[in-house]
Amino acid sequence: GQQVMQIPQYQHVQEGEDFTTYCNSSTTLSNIQWYKQRPGGHPVFLIQLVKSGEVKKQKRLTFQFGEAKKNSSLHITATQTTDVGTYFCAGKVYSSASKIIFGSGTRLSIRP
Amino acid sequence: NAGVTQTPKFQVLKTGQSMTLQCAQDMNHNSMYWYRQDPGMGLRLIYYSASEGTTDKGEVPNGYNVSRLNKREFSLRLESAAPSQTSVYFCASSEFGRDLNQPQHFGDGTRLSIL
Numbered sequence: 001g002q003q004v005m006q007i008p009q010y011q012h013v014q015e016g017e018d019f020t021t022y023c024n025s026s027t028t029l030s031n032i033q034w035y036k037q038r039p040g041g042h043p044v045f046l047i048q049l050v051k052s053g054e055v056k057k058q059k060r061l062t063f064q065f066g067e068a069k070k071n072s073s074l075h076i077t078a079t080q081t082t083d084v085g086t087y088f089c090a091g092k093v094y095s096s097a098s099k100i101i102f103g104s105g106t107r108l109s110i111r112p
Numbered sequence: 113n114a115g116v117t118q119t120p121k122f123q124v125l126k127t128g129q130s131m132t133l134q135c136a137q138d139m140n141h142n143s144m145y146w147y148r149q150d151p152g153m154g155l156r157l158i159y160y161s162a163s164e165g166t167t168d169k170g171e172v173p174n175g176y177n178v179s180r181l182n183k184r185e186f187s188l189r190l191e192s193a194a195p196s197q198t199s200v201y202f203c204a205s206s207e208f209g210r211d212l213n214q215p216q217h218f219g220d221g222t223r224l225s226i227l
Contacts, residue, residue: 009152031213042202043155045215088154092213101171102147102154 004091006103014111019076021106023089030094032065032072037105038085046074069094081110114138116219118203124225125193133188133222135203142208144186145170145216146178148199155202161186163208193226200224 005024013019023032031050035043047056049065049072056063062075072091076083086105093101119134137144142163147155147170157170159178167178175197177189186205190197201222206214 004154006154033215042218042220043204043216045217048213048215050213090155100145100157100160102156104152104154 004089004101004103006089006106008106009104010107010109012109012111013079015081016078019079019083019108021074021087021089021108023072023074023091023103025070025091025093025101028069028094029091030069031092032069033090034063034072034074035088035090036085037088041085043088076108079108079110081112084108084110116203116205116217118201118219118222120222121220122223124227125190126227127194129193130189130191131193131224132190133201133203133224134185135187135219136185137203137205137217138184139205139217140183141205141217142183143206143214144180145204145206146176146186146188147202147204148172148197149202149221150199158188158201195226198224198226 003026007022033048034046036046037043047063052069053067054065060077064073086107088105089103091101116137145160146158149155156172158172158176159170161167161180164183179187203219204216206216
């Protein structure tokens with residue numbers, strides 16, 4: 001079946017280190033969104049990428065959409081304790097009207 | 113700003129009981145969604161309503177029904193609860209977009225346990 005795989009499942013870093021999570025789809029996506037969920041909270045929209053090869057930045061966060069529109073990444077430079085949470089990608093499958101598929105998420109924890 | 117409001121926040125049911133989860137949004141959004149989130153997994157779409165008057169199945173619709181009561185409200189019903197439906201349920205809303213491509217705003221979730 002159609003899946004969106006996200007790796008790694010967990011990442012534990014020292015504050016100040018960089019962090020990257022990757023999202024890979026078995027099918028072409030029309031767009032991809034990224035969400036952050038703090039522990040015990042709800043997902044909060046971060047950004048959406050639509051174009052092949054698109055790169056967007058939000059302060060220390062850099063988002064990329066692959067050329068084939070099957071993969072994406074989120075990179076955080078110099079992590080801070082406020083970055084703690086689970087990061088989800090969510091892809092809209094090109095050929096289906098109803099298929100919004102969330103990755104399983106990457107949980108980021110940080111050592112102060 | 114309330115955004116997306118879900119009730120109740122917590123619920124414990126016995127197997128076979130029925131229950132309706134309520135969701136309301138005050139952002140004048142056309143599209144609304146119900147997801148479930150299980151430990152270690154992402155969100156899985158149960159049902160969605162692209163606009164008032166329409167509902168469609170998502171990835172995991174079995175055992176659930178929905179009602180788009182009006183533009184603001186979208187409810188999720190479990191007719192006969194099963195332990196496998198123990199989960200955290202999130203409601204979300206968004207502007208209407210072709211191919212459901214608009215950012216979604218989530219409620220705080222309902223933590224549901226089925227014994």
